[in-house]
Amino acid sequence: MTKSKSKALTPASSKEGKAESRALYDLIMQSLDDDQAQDIVSIPLxxxxxxxxxxxxxxxRSTRQVAAIAQKLAERVKQAGGEARIEGLANADWVLIDTGDVVVHLFRPEVRSFYNLERMWAVGEDAEPEAAEA
Structure with missing residues (x-):
């Protein structure tokens, strides 16, 4: 791996980068909503x-829906000029989509409750993770 990272793989640091990061975040949230993802939670990092x-x-609701949501999300990010790397699509119990500034975890309900990522990332926090508005 080289020392220089592409812009899409590192969090935004400039004003322009912050605007691009926000646009990517908004695209992802809209895509999840459009594809009827459930119990969407956003954790600012x-x-x-x-x-x-x-x-x-x-x-x-199912592995089929998780896979479809992940594939559509990756397509939309790429159409917008971003990068999206997907892990876990074969089983679709837990699919990770890394877009650089936003990391998306898609689960089947049973798998999500088992891993409980929200709790892990909220440890020591004063506030609870942000529930996305529908």
Whole structure:
């Protein structure tokens, strides 16, 4: 791996980068809503982690829906000029979509409750993770 990272793989740091990061976040949230993802939670990571600016956790009712949501989301991000790497699509119990500034976790409900990422990332926090508005 080279020392220089592409802009899409690192969290935004400039004003322009912040605007692009926000546009990407809005695109992802709209895509999840359009594809009827359920129980969408957004956890702001800026200042807490250098992996991304936001982590979004959502679920689908079945492996088929989880896979479809993930594929559509990746397509929309790529059509908007971004990058999207997908892990876990073969089983579609837990699919990770890394878009650089936003990391998306899509689960089946049982798998989500087992791993409980929201609790892990909210440890030591004064506030609960943000529930996305429908």
């Amino acid at each position: 800026e200042g807490k982690s250098n992996i991304a600016d936001h982590m979004v956790i959502a679920e689908g």
